Amino acid sequence: MEASPQLVEYFRTQMRTDPDMASAVAAIRTLLEFLRRDKGETILGLRESLKWATDCLTEVDSSVAVSSGGELFLRFISLTSLEHQDLSRCKKVMEERGELFLEKISLSRTKVAKLCHTFIKDGAKILTHSSSRVVLRVLEKAAAEKKRFTVYVTESQPDTAGKQMADALRRLNVPVTVVLDAAVGYVLEKVDLVIVGAEGVVESGGIINKIGTYQMAVCSKAHNKPFYVVAESFKFVRLYPLNQQDVPDRFKYKADTLRTVSDLSDEHPMIDYTPPSLITLLFTDLGVLTPSAVSDELIKLYL
Amino acid sequence: MADCGAADGPVKKDDIVRAKNEGKELTKEEKQRLRKEKKHQKKQKDEKRPSERAKEKKPVAPSQPVATQPPTQKAPTVLPASAPIPVPASGAPSHSSPAPSPADKPAKSRAEQKAERRARQDADRASKQQSCFSSSKTKAPPSELNPVVKRLPEHVQVDDPAVVKRLAKKLERQQIPLRSDYGYKVSLFSHLHQYSRKAPLTQQLSIPSTVIHPSIVRLGLQYSQGIVVGSNARSVALLHAFKQVIRDYTTPPNEELARDLVNKLKPYISFLNQCRPLSASMGNAIKYIKKEISNIPSQFKEEEAKTKLQKCIDCYINENVVLAAKAISKYAIKKISDGDVILVYGCSSLVNHILCEAYDKSRKFRVIVVDSRPRLEGREALRRLVQRGISCTYVLISALSYILPEVSKVFLGAHALLANGYVMSRVGTSQIALVARTFNVPVLVCCETYKFCERVQTDSFVSNELDDPDDLMVTRKGKTQLENWHDVSSLGLLNLVYDVTPPDFVDLVITDLGMIPCTSVPVVLRVKNLEQ
Numbered sequence: 041m042e043a044s045p046q047l048v049e050y051f052r053t054q055m056r057t058d059p060d061m062a063s064a065v066a067a068i069r070t071l072l073e074f075l076r077r078d079k080g081e082t083i084l085g086l087r088e089s090l091k092w093a094t095d096c097l098t099e100v101d102s103s104v105a106v107s108s109g110g111e112l113f114l115r116f117i118s119l120t121s122l123e124h125q126d127l128s129r130c131k132k133v134m135e136e137r138g139e140l141f142l143e144k145i146s147l148s149r150t151k152v153a154k155l156c157h158t159f160i161k162d163g164a165k166i167l168t169h170s171s172s173r174v175v176l177r178v179l180e181k182a183a184a185e186k187k188r189f190t191v192y193v194t195e196s197q198p199d200t201a202g203k204q205m206a207d208a209l210r211r212l213n214v215p216v217t218v219v220l221d222a223a224v225g226y227v228l229e230k231v232d233l234v235i236v237g238a239e240g241v242v243e244s245g246g247i248i249n250k251i252g253t254y255q256m257a258v259c260s261k262a263h264n265k266p267f268y269v270v271a272e273s274f275k276f277v278r279l280y281p282l283n284q285q286d287v288p289d290r291f292k293y294k295a296d297t298l299r300t301v302s303d304l305s306d307e308h309p310m311i312d313y314t315p316p317s318l319i320t321l322l323f324t325d326l327g328v329l330t331p332s333a334v335s336d337e338l339i340k341l342y343l
Numbered sequence: 344m345a346d347c348g349a350a351d352g353p354v355k356k357d358d359i360v361r362a363k364n365e366g367k368e369l370t371k372e373e374k375q376r377l378r379k380e381k382k383h384q385k386k387q388k389d390e391k392r393p394s395e396r397a398k399e400k401k402p403v404a405p406s407q408p409v410a411t412q413p414p415t416q417k418a419p420t421v422l423p424a425s426a427p428i429p430v431p432a433s434g435a436p437s438h439s440s441p442a443p444s445p446a447d448k449p450a451k452s453r454a455e456q457k458a459e460r461r462a463r464q465d466a467d468r469a470s471k472q473q474s475c476f477s478s479s480k481t482k483a484p485p486s487e488l489n490p491v492v493k494r495l496p497e498h499v500q501v502d503d504p505a506v507v508k509r510l511a512k513k514l515e516r517q518q519i520p521l522r523s524d525y526g527y528k529v530s531l532f533s534h535l536h537q538y539s540r541k542a543p544l545t546q547q548l549s550i551p552s553t554v555i556h557p558s559i560v561r562l563g564l565q566y567s568q569g570i571v572v573g574s575n576a577r578s579v580a581l582l583h584a585f586k587q588v589i590r591d592y593t594t595p596p597n598e599e600l601a602r603d604l605v606n607k608l609k610p611y612i613s614f615l616n617q618c619r620p621l622s623a624s625m626g627n628a629i630k631y632i633k634k635e636i637s638n639i640p641s642q643f644k645e646e647e648a649k650t651k652l653q654k655c656i657d658c659y660i661n662e663n664v665v666l667a668a669k670a671i672s673k674y675a676i677k678k679i680s681d682g683d684v685i686l687v688y689g690c691s692s693l694v695n696h697i698l699c700e701a702y703d704k705s706r707k708f709r710v711i712v713v714d715s716r717p718r719l720e721g722r723e724a725l726r727r728l729v730q731r732g733i734s735c736t737y738v739l740i741s742a743l744s745y746i747l748p749e750v751s752k753v754f755l756g757a758h759a760l761l762a763n764g765y766v767m768s769r770v771g772t773s774q775i776a777l778v779a780r781t782f783n784v785p786v787l788v789c790c791e792t793y794k795f796c797e798r799v800q801t802d803s804f805v806s807n808e809l810d811d812p813d814d815l816m817v818t819r820k821g822k823t824q825l826e827n828w829h830d831v832s833s834l835g836l837l838n839l840v841y842d843v844t845p846p847d848f849v850d851l852v853i854t855d856l857g858m859i860p861c862t863s864v865p866v867v868l869r870v871k872n873l874e875q
Contacts (some may be wrong), residue, residue, distance in 0.1 A: 278857075
């Protein structure tokens, strides 16, 4: 077993060197490096240590995407014939598959942006929530296509991530306004569509995202505005929450909070669950999906 | 082979006999009409089409048998020769009488004649393809040529006398008595059977019954009297009865077990259908057994085959009922948290199993059992849960909106899951789902995958079951209110058994394959078909 500080250090370096990379991608890079350095003797031992490594990483960064990305990585590399005699050859095959997986997912954001920017019409007013790199990529692509649009971003307490998003958009010369989280209902009559990212896409077709997304979805349903979600396919996770209470605690709070605080009833959750009935369409690198098609794709990915 | 000219008469009769032997389904008149239209189109268009679509009259995979290659070359020569010849008024029932082409000789071998007949069929089909392109509104080709048309099952066409007559003839052939309908049927449901429990089918059977195996007779009686109820119970009882049948079966001489046993089972299935209409799970079980029987390799000895079949049945029950229940409980228990108030309706064996398992794993919850007349099945569920020590409340369905604000989850069982995501279950289930949705209470349906069926239904009228209307009569304080309902001519009593719940009201379906949304039922069906 690798010592876990090395693992964590590698993960943190990956996140630092490329701040634009999704945390799940960094996690998968780390797992690939872990696979290369692993000195296990059996395939089963290899799988066990990879699972252990994923758990380590989830302790560092408790987002849904890291755990889903790790699980999908493991499935992808072992979903091949591992009937070779030599363990090193098996490892080589797994490493190759891992590289392939990494390549596929690094292209996923571009694919999503290509699919989604056509839904942004000239003169559109867009509302988005907090800071999402995928949404930023989509808006970049739309701006590159010479479309004129304005963006409203929610401030998104408690970490005011919305301000970062606003700065990035200003650099693209897109007119942007930062609004209070409480002003979502007020601003919705002006906007044409709502685009949000997702930290995880669950089996029912709903999403898990920064707290405040559910509110925004309910308001846009009441105003009959389309609610679009952009997410890469490695964020698909095998969870099925029935309501907000049903989301496991390990995703709701930051990793540090989970470690230090014993009574979580005083803590503010960082994410919420948006049910599929409020989502119009999901844009993923597997295509444009309706929420009910997500289960189909999940079955294909996981079974 | 119909030659033109003097040799017509006797040759035509041979043709008719041959047509009958080949089992042509078109009636004389239909064929005549078709031929007339074809003639019209042939005169208008050029028919030199290579008939690649050389399929038989029965809808079959479009592979071209090699034998038709030589005849297709003959086809173009046959057609133009036949065009100017008018259809003889008496008309041979099979095909037009083409003039003998120079290559044909009067004395033809049987193979050549067959080949020529096939050529004519290809020509017919070619011209029919043309008629699709031509703008004229020709009569629709008979449905046998269109393989997609499905026929309605007989048990939902009771108001059509032709269908009823056909059913009666079929039962007569199988020597099974026909059960007669009882009482005034509400007009919206006049297409369904309505039987009386006081007149079971078994009373009309002779003793000893030579046609029907005694265990099947017993099973039929248990179904019709309501002794064996519930989707799982009925399928398992059916499979056990079939095991007994297989045990007592001996292959008659000159027969193959694979084919004869399937034919033996057909009258049993009709009999059981008459006693009580088959459920979706029973239908799937029967399909499985028939497949297993017909897949028995012919070199198996009788004893081997019988043991293999019995093992298959045991395996099926074990996988689809027992192990599935275990898997479903495992997933369902993840959804039951401490302090939950769970609402259940009626008596579902699966839901009861889940609740007992959850209680054994020390989850703290309480249950509200909702019940409805006339079956009052909730009492059975109540008894089972209370015996385990689970704290329960019992209400009738009319108190549903009163009790729902207390409820945190609703667990429902299912009779079948339809291909469009609708849930078919005991009548009253859709009501519960509807009210729960209004109160934002999550509704979870638990269903094994062997109950998934390919049928599509959007309402509860099209295909349902009507129970004995006399069940609705209730005696209180010595008085029975509705006992003379037969005398009131405008009064109808309706005792429905099933209803369908749309997928918008269902939040989650727990199956042995995992937790899926209601809309993913076709995906599961597809995966299962691939596995087979």
